[in-house]
Amino acid sequence: EDKVVQSPLSLVVHEGDTVTLNCSYEVTNFRSLLWYKQEKKAPTFLFMLTSSGIEKKSGRLSSILDKKELFSILNITATQTGDSAIYLCAVTAGANSKLTFGKGITLSVRP
């Protein structure tokens, strides 16, 4: 059974801090790992990672995948209150496109 574990489950930081969110996985025939941000409604896509060691970057957010150690991290630098959200990690495996999600990390950024 495919498994995705995120840590920590929740995190409270102050504006300006840097945070690292973790995602480890156990899947057969790994295909891709995705990060989503969820505020009040639907998850919105952040990154998709398929290759080890290649950092994806968007503004203050960046992510990298380690396929040997089976994990990914999502970094957020100079956090802002607008970064407060649930961050979801998901993987796809095999020939199908189904996503297996972790439970999510609730990030709260205090002013």
Place this chain on the structure above:
Amino acid sequence: IAGITQAPTSQILAAGRRMTLRCTQDMRHNAMYWYRQDLGLGLRLIHYSNTAGTTGKGEVPDGYSVSRANTDDFPLTLASAVPSQTSVYFCASSDTDRVTEQFFGPGTRLTVL
């Protein structure tokens, strides 16, 4: 361009009633999915469809059914709702001809009393 729409936005339902949650996408994606999201459990796949005319079971299919008569629509039916089906339901779609992300609808908040 709407992307994915879901209806209703929210619903309160008596236990034992039948309910269909609607999902429509206009991106011509071949694959569609239904998830439920519960506190502490994350997003769990209920049913999916890789292409029109086919469906498959996800992680938590019991009590739910789906159909995929055409590319755009993927309704989820609760034949006889129970309180444990109180949840937020998200529909999603993706283009499986490429390795791309899934796009999510705005969700339906369902309460079964």
